[in-house]
Amino acid sequence: MEKIPKVEYWVITHSLPHQRRRDEEHQEVIGRIIKKHRSSPQAALIKDLNPIIRGWTLYHSNSDAQTAGELTRQDYLTYLKLRRWALHRWVSLNAAHTKYWKTVDGKKWVFATREGDANPLRLLKHSEISCSSNSYVxxxxxxxxxxxxxxxxxxxxxxxxxxxxxxxxxxxxxxx
Structure with missing residues (x-):
C-alpha cells in the first residue's frame, strides 16, 4: 500500500499597509468629530458624522470591503467611540444606552435621536450602505x-x- 504524502500549508493574508492606514485615518476623523461634539446635542453629532460615513463607504463600494469584514469592523470601532462619548455625558452605561441607542424600524441598537415619533434622526452604519463586488455582471x-x-x-x-x-x-x- 502506497502512502500518500500529507500536504499542509497555511495561507497568510495581509491587508495592504496603505489600506490599513486609510482605515485608521477614517477612524481618526470620526474620533475628531466626536471629540469636537463632546458637549453638543446628539442631533448635531449625527448630522456631522453621516456625510463622513456615507462618503467613506461609497468610496469603498467598488472594493470587497463588505465580504472582508471591514465595514462591520468600522461599525464596531465607531460604536466604541460613541459609547465613550455617551459615558462622558452620563454616569452609567445603562442610562447612556437607554438615552442614545434606540430601536428604529425593527432594528435594535441604532444611535438615533427622537425628534418626534415619525422621523428619527439616526446615524448611518458602514455596513448598511450596499456595496459588494458580487453584484457585477x-x-x-x-x-x-x-x-x-x-x-x-x-x-x-x-x-x-x-x-x-x-x-x-x-x-x-x-x-x-
Missing amino acids: KLKGDKSPYDGDTIYWSSTLGTQPEMPGRKARVAQATKG
Missing part, C-alpha cells in the same frame, strides 16, 4: 460595446444607448 471576453451587438449589451447590462428602453427590457427578460 460577468461579460464575455470577446465582446466589446463597439462591435454592434446591441442585443447582447442590452440583455446583460439592461441599458444600451442605441436601443429603446422597452426593447432593452424585453431582451433582458428573455435573456437575449
